Amino acid sequence: MSAPGSTLGGHGLRTPPERPAWRRALDARIDRWMADPGLYRWAVANPITRWLTQRRADQLFEVMAGFVHSQVLLACVRLRLLETVATSPRTLDELSAACGVPASSLERLLRSAVAVRLLAARGGGRYGLGPLGRPVAADAGLRNMIEHNAVLYEDLRDPLALMHGGSEAAMNAYWPYAQSVDPQTLGNWAPDKVALYSELMASSQRFLIDELLAAYPFADHGCVMDVGGGKGAWITALARHAPGLQLKLFDLPPVAELARAHLAQGGLADRVHVHGGSFTADALPRGADLVTLLRVAHDHPDHVVQALLAAVHEALPVGGTLLLAEPMAEADGEPATADAYYHFYLLAMGAGRLRTPEELMRLMAQAGFTHLEQVPNPMPLHGRILLGRKSAGLPVESGSSREKSVNLN
Ligand SMILES: C[S@@+](CC[C@H](N)C(=O)[O-])C[C@H]1O[C@@H](n2cnc3c(N)ncnc32)[C@H](O)[C@@H]1O
Numbered sequence: 289m290s291a292p293g294s295t296l297g298g299h300g301l302r303t304p305p306e307r308p309a310w311r312r313a314l315d316a317r318i319d320r321w322m323a324d325p326g327l328y329r330w331a332v333a334n335p336i337t338r339w340l341t342q343r344r345a346d347q348l349f350e351v352m353a354g355f356v357h358s359q360v361l362l363a364c365v366r367l368r369l370l371e372t373v374a375t376s377p378r379t380l381d382e383l384s385a386a387c388g389v390p391a392s393s394l395e396r397l398l399r400s401a402v403a404v405r406l407l408a409a410r411g412g413g414r415y416g417l418g419p420l421g422r423p424v425a426a427d428a429g430l431r432n433m434i435e436h437n438a439v440l441y442e443d444l445r446d447p448l449a450l451m452h453g454g455s456e457a458a459m460n461a462y463w464p465y466a467q468s469v470d471p472q473t474l475g476n477w478a479p480d481k482v483a484l485y486s487e488l489m490a491s492s493q494r495f496l497i498d499e500l501l502a503a504y505p506f507a508d509h510g511c512v513m514d515v516g517g518g519k520g521a522w523i524t525a526l527a528r529h530a531p532g533l534q535l536k537l538f539d540l541p542p543v544a545e546l547a548r549a550h551l552a553q554g555g556l557a558d559r560v561h562v563h564g565g566s567f568t569a570d571a572l573p574r575g576a577d578l579v580t581l582l583r584v585a586h587d588h589p590d591h592v593v594q595a596l597l598a599a600v601h602e603a604l605p606v607g608g609t610l611l612l613a614e615p616m617a618e619a620d621g622e623p624a625t626a627d628a629y630y631h632f633y634l635l636a637m638g639a640g641r642l643r644t645p646e647e648l649m650r651l652m653a654q655a656g657f658t659h660l661e662q663v664p665n666p667m668p669l670h671g672r673i674l675l676g677r678k679s680a681g682l683p684v685e686s687g688s689s690r691e692k693s694v695n696l697n
Pocket of ligand 1 (some may be wrong): 314405465469488489493515516517519538539540543565566567568581583584587
């Protein structure tokens with residue numbers, strides 16, 4: 289999976305090997321040449337090179353305008369524009385009356401939304417859904433996530449202050465467990481905060497659930513425990529998918545309360561054992577032959593993930609499996625544009641970070657997992673899937689020759 293010769297740096301991301309001196313000199317010459325305004329003028333004037341220069345300029349403009357595009361999306365979501373035109377295309381005046389926004393400024397938004405393909409002009413002055421607006425109109429979880437990103441934009445107002453850790457990040461305040469999980473003070477967490485993040489997670493999990501069900505034969509197991517399982521959206525889907533499975537859910541006590549209520553509403557109170565506790569302080573319940581960890585590891589620093597993976601290993605029987613799924617960095621061997629979003633989201637959250645598949649597999653190996661593999665899934669943007677097995681062997685010690693011999697590539 290790594291580029292040949294690349295290594296994992298201390299931050300866990302790939303570090304390509306140093307280039308030879310002749311190659312560095314050539315790179316410097318190319319950099320100078322490419323930044324020369326004379327080259328730009330020549331390339332634009334030349335019909336053969338013009339398309340390349342135009343393409344680069346468009347790409348750079350997209351990066352610069354990204355914040356405006358995300359605000360256009362947010363405004364469309366807040367005004368419920370996409371849901372409104374999904375029922376039938378509307379004119380500017382109809383939308384202005386429906387949204388209570390003056391037609392003169394709403395028109396700017398509608399035209400911008402057409403430009404970024406959220407809306408499409410449908411003739412007769414009507415606006416309908418564009419190709420990128422359709423999934424947003426159809427999925428409440430996606431709309432919740434778009435609204436939630438407003439918290440991140442708040443923190444990114446001053447990216448340098450965020451990087452220096454100087455300001456109180458709004459995202460850090462949003463996730464109470466990113467600050468600390470002290471069993472003595474868990475009871476003081478504002479219930480509405482816990483309910484808010486748990487609802488966001490439940491409503492945004494659908495895409496990952498579809499990925500998991502398409503990629504792995506869960507019905508082959510006897511008992512599945514979802515650690516950090518939130519309100520139980522995944523466990524509910526699993527209960528319906530594999531009626532023979534026994535199910536457990538483990539999460540912090542206030543979230544476990546929400547899960548109990550949610551599962552009871554879905555008629556699953558007898559089918560799922562819900563355990564309230566903290567994986568930083570309490571042993572995990574035993575009895576499951578598959579543990580799932582969905583979008584949990586990236587929220588935590590390495591020492592917490594190490595302890596969590598060790599606790600999962602401890603709770604599993606020999607032959608048991610860990611399935612870890614979440615967005616991962618450089619998962620196709622190269623940085624992807626989605627990486628930038630997660631790097632900054634997790635920086636603002638304040639505790640975790642985006643890891644490469646190799647780095648997560650190394651942490652899994654250190655906890656004792658063997659037979660490590662990445663399971664291909666149809667839409668990896670929603671999360672990558674790693675598997676590890678508990679074998680009868682001893683855990684791999686960090687820095688040992690056995691760790692170096694674990695083939696993670
Ligand atoms: C980002 S959410 C993911 C929830 C769910 N797995 C999903 O994908 O929607 C992380 C979950 O881990 C739980 N969590 C965080 N710290 C925990 C801890 N120390 N012990 C148990 N659960 C914890 C949170 O309460 C939350 O439900």
